[in-house]
Amino acid sequence: MYFLELAFIALALSVDAFAVALAAAATGRVTGGRGAFRLSFHFGLFQFLMPVLGWAAGSALSRAIASFDHWLAFILLTVVGVRMLRSSRRFEGLPRGGADDPSRGFSLLALSTAVSVDALAVGLGLGMMRIRIWTPSVVIGLVAAAMSLVGILLGSRLHARFGRIAEACGGVILILIAIRIVYTHLTAQ
Numbered sequence: 551m552y553f554l555e556l557a558f559i560a561l562a563l564s565v566d567a568f569a570v571a572l573a574a575a576a577t578g579r580v581t582g583g584r585g586a587f588r589l590s591f592h593f594g595l596f597q598f599l600m601p602v603l604g605w606a607a608g609s610a611l612s613r614a615i616a617s618f619d620h621w622l623a624f625i626l627l628t629v630v631g632v633r634m635l636r637s638s639r640r641f642e643g644l645p646r647g648g649a650d651d652p653s654r655g656f657s658l659l660a661l662s663t664a665v666s667v668d669a670l671a672v673g674l675g676l677g678m679m680r681i682r683i684w685t686p687s688v689v690i691g692l693v694a695a696a697m698s699l700v701g702i703l704l705g706s707r708l709h710a711r712f713g714r715i716a717e718a719c720g721g722v723i724l725i726l727i728a729i730r731i732v733y734t735h736l737t738a739q
């Protein structure tokens with residue numbers, strides 16, 4: 551696999567991670583370096599692991615999940631997006647972090663899974679082409695982590711400037727990404 555092709559694949563796979571990280575940080579709930587590290591690390595880790603799993607699983611897993619992978623991503627992103635919208639309507643004085651922190655618990659797992667489902671299919675494709683998986687997976691994971699960190703930094707600036715409006719927009723963005731995933735899948739058939 552040529553480096554330029556690998557770079558484009560990694561960038562394409564990291565677009566959702568970037569957008570979700572930006573939206574999550576715009577909520578103001580990704581606070582400090584630890585939260586930013588957790589979110590970007592897990593997005594990168596899942597983007598690294600999913601191609602490996604896809605490559606290892608072969609075509610059987612791809613056929614088994616192909617009929618619903620887009621729905622899984624849709625549900626996960628929509629649930630987190632709706633939670634963000636609800637949270638943006640709460641009293642302004644509520645503390646940040648905790649149960650609604652997208653860099654912890656269910657939200658972190660749901661977001662990490664949702665942004666990396668496409669990487670599973672890429673891993674499967676690389677396996678079918680008999681391409682060794684480790685270098686592409688490392689590059690994909692590192693690019694996703696870096697793009698997520700950039701998204702977090704930009705999202706934090708949006709929150710500092712726009713507060714609750716940015717939080718509501720973040721929830722809407724996640725829901726729109728979920729809709730785009732399903733729409734793209736349904737129109738491709």
